[in-house]
Amino acid sequence: MSEIFEEIKEAVIDGDEDLAGELAQKVLDENINPVEAVQQGFIKGIEEIGNSWKAGEAFLPDVMMAADAMKAGLAVLEPSIAELGGGDDDTGKIVLGTVEGDIHDIGKNIVGALLTAAGFKVYDIGIDQKAENFLAKAEEVGAQIIATSALLTTTMNAQKELIEYLEEKNLRSKYKVLVGGGPTSQTWADEIKADGWAETADEAVELCKKLIS
Amino acid sequence: MRVKLIGCASSRNEVEWLGNLGETDHEFLDYSYHANPVKLHNKLQELINESQDYDLIVLTYSRCSNSLIGLLSPKVPMLFPQTHDCIGFLLGSNERHLRFVKEKKGTYYFSQGWIDYGRTPYSEYLEYEQKYGTKKARQLIENLYGRYSKAIFIKTPGMENIEYYRGKVKEIADFFGWQLEEVEGDVGLLTSLTQGKIGPDMVYIEPGRRITESHYNP
Ligand code: B12
Numbered sequence: 001m002s003e004i005f006e007e008i009k010e011a012v013i014d015g016d017e018d019l020a021g022e023l024a025q026k027v028l029d030e031n032i033n034p035v036e037a038v039q040q041g042f043i044k045g046i047e048e049i050g051n052s053w054k055a056g057e058a059f060l061p062d063v064m065m066a067a068d069a070m071k072a073g074l075a076v077l078e079p080s081i082a083e084l085g086g087g088d089d090d091t092g093k094i095v096l097g098t099v100e101g102d103i104h105d106i107g108k109n110i111v112g113a114l115l116t117a118a119g120f121k122v123y124d125i126g127i128d129q130k131a132e133n134f135l136a137k138a139e140e141v142g143a144q145i146i147a148t149s150a151l152l153t154t155t156m157n158a159q160k161e162l163i164e165y166l167e168e169k170n171l172r173s174k175y176k177v178l179v180g181g182g183p184t185s186q187t188w189a190d191e192i193k194a195d196g197w198a199e200t201a202d203e204a205v206e207l208c209k210k211l212i213s
Numbered sequence: 214m215r216v217k218l219i220g221c222a223s224s225r226n227e228v229e230w231l232g233n234l235g236e237t238d239h240e241f242l243d244y245s246y247h248a249n250p251v252k253l254h255n256k257l258q259e260l261i262n263e264s265q266d267y268d269l270i271v272l273t274y275s276r277c278s279n280s281l282i283g284l285l286s287p288k289v290p291m292l293f294p295q296t297h298d299c300i301g302f303l304l305g306s307n308e309r310h311l312r313f314v315k316e317k318k319g320t321y322y323f324s325q326g327w328i329d330y331g332r333t334p335y336s337e338y339l340e341y342e343q344k345y346g347t348k349k350a351r352q353l354i355e356n357l358y359g360r361y362s363k364a365i366f367i368k369t370p371g372m373e374n375i376e377y378y379r380g381k382v383k384e385i386a387d388f389f390g391w392q393l394e395e396v397e398g399d400v401g402l403l404t405s406l407t408q409g410k411i412g413p414d415m416v417y418i419e420p421g422r423r424i425t426e427s428h429y430n431p
Contacts, residue, residue: 015349056249061341061353068352101314103360127360128318153276153297153429154314182250183278187426 004032005041008073012045015065017072024076034077035084038117042070046110047202060106067110074117081119092212093143095134097125098181099158104151107181111149111201118205131158131165138175144212147178147204156183160192176211180204216409217264217289219257220273221246222330223299227400228273230371231407237271244330250278261286269409275302276429285423294402295414295429299324303367305399306414313396319362321391323382324398325372334358335385364391369398 004023011019020042027037049066052058096112098105105127112124125137134146146166150156159179166172176195179188189197196211198204216237220228222244229239240260246253257274264270265288272293274281281293296302300322301310313320327333332340334354341350364386372378379395386393405412416428 054251056252060248061345064353064356065345065349068356101318103319106356151278153278154301154311183276185279 002040004030005037005044008037008041009045009048012042012066012069012073013049015062015069017065017069020069020073021076024073027077028080034080035119038074038077038081042073043114043117043202046070046114050110050200063110064106067106067113070113071109074113078116081117082121092145092208093121093123093141094145094147094208095123095125095138095141095143096147096149097129097134098127098149098151099155099162100128100130101158102150102152102155103127104181105149107151107201108149111147111180111204114201114205115208118209120208131162134162135166135169135171143175145176145178145208147180147208150179150181150184153183156181156188159184159188159194163192163194178204178207178211214268214409215266216269216271217267218271218273218407219260219264221299221326223247223324223326224273224302224403225330226325227303227369227371227398227403228407231400231404237407238267244326244332247277247331250280253277253280254283257281258284261289261291265289271406271409273302273403273406275299279426281424282426283423286418286420288420290420291416291418291424292406292409292411293416293418294406295416296402299326300367302402303369303398303400304396305401309399313365317363317365317394319360320365321358321361321363322365322367323378323385324367325369325378328378328381333381333385335388338388358389361389362391364389364393366393366395367398368395369400 008023011023027034046066049058049063053063094115098108112122115122123137123141125133138146148159148162150159163177178196179194180198186197196207198207218237218239220241222241225241261270267289270286270289270291275294275296275298277298294302296307301307303324304310338350338354341353364382366382383393402414411417
């Protein structure tokens with residue numbers, strides 16, 4: 001069984017979308033635990049490529065293709081992971097997006113994929129999103145967490161504006177607000193009174209688990 | 214006064230065109246540092262350490278994803294722009310830059326330096342096509358640049374062959390189906406900096422003090 005996990009990991013590292021999808025299907029066909037396939041295969045692959053990128057050994061296209069491969073596999077596995085999770089109610093709902101004026105989304109997509117893999121229901125509202133849109137989606141779906149990504153120092157202030165907007169609407173305590181993205185930091189999160197910050201996607205997953213439990 | 218200027222390729226042409234006080238040594242770093250803030254930080258610290266026999270160190274790097282935060286020059290003061298990135302730097306002020314951010318959504322900016330020393334989205338496409346084939350290359354480029362709708366060319370004084378650069382930006386805009394706009398750059402900030410003059414949107418830092426986040430939020 002660990003062989004297929006190894007194959008999945010390699011498919012992700014190679015950015016092979018088709019193979020990643022096929023292997024995910026094989027996991028289902030052979031009644032292998034999809035959560036384990038995600039944790040020991042897909043996530044291992046994206047982590048490895050993420051580390052190489054940080055170390056300057058991999059290039060951005062490698063990261064992007066790995067993320068696409070992971071996404072393709074997760075799409076196949078998601079329904080059965082949700083089933084195993086035991087209905088919608090006890091899994092957390094997270095609204096995720098990139099703030100207004102910002103179009104960077106590679107990191108956000110990886111965060112979204114890992115959260116999905118961890119059993120959260122992720123509502124990705126995309127890039128260049130106003131505070132209103134984050135809140136509207138969160139209200140609509142009954143989310144517990146709002147998570148925003150900002151990659152530019154010119155746009156990170158929008159993370160603060162979202163929190164102010166929630167305060168204005170008297171809804172601040174209803175949601176946990178997470179922030180992330182290149183120029184952000186724990187100091188920044190503290191300064192704007194966010195509920196959490198994470199440097200990487202896997203830390204973001206841990207953080208969400210902690211915030212929701 | 215002996216000045217060491219450590220510069221980014223994105224504004225290299227403007228710096229060279231402006232000239233300097235005569236006693237400035239220039240060192241321009243490779244454009245690829247753009248993609249790696251940690252590497253840029255380390256390289257800058259290394260060069261600052263090597264430049265401790267000057268009277269002033271000028272950096273033409275902006276905040277650039279907080280790459281400058283934590284840098285320390287033990288014996289020589291440093292002067293650098295308080296702008297967010299090369300775009301704000303070439304637009305001349307934070308005020309103007311932030312106005313652009315608000316008003317012009319989905320915009321990708323080009324300066325002469327980006328075209329001369331950087332990799333344009335179009336050349337990036339050609340590179341990926343070679344490496345990964347047409348299908349993957351298209352997908353990558355779509356994920357990278359698919360959500361833009363406009364290219365803005367920042368024209369700065371001293372450009373010799375404007376038509377060449379206009380043509381380059383047009384080629385890219387046409388390839389992606391973007392609108393095209395041209396704006397005047399403002400090298401006021403750059404001019405003061407290269408002359409070692411302290412002004413608005415600039416940080417002067419005494420020797421022995423580390424650059425911190427607060428230098429960018431006065
Ligand atoms: C790729 C990239 C682009 C691509 C974006 C494609 C896309 N679809 O996303 C393109 C080429 C289009 C682009 C455009 C621009 N970019 Co750019 N870009 C980058 C680059 C090289 C990498 C970013 C990236 O994807 N990293 C990989 C991912 C995996 O990492 P990540 O995003 O940090 O995400 C991780 C964590 O931060 C975290 N995370 C992310 N989001 C969240 C959210 C939450 C809630 C949590 C908890 C965690 C979390 O988890 C992720 C996984 O571990 C960076 C430099 C860098 N190394 O950061 C510059 C950079 C961000 N860009 C920069 C600039 C200047 C621009 C432009 C303005 C350039 C221009 N000429 O117009 C435009 C901006 C347009 C706009 N309005 O947004 C500057 C920003 C400077 C500044 N002002 O802050 C940078 C820092 C480069 C530099 N040194 O100058 N860019």
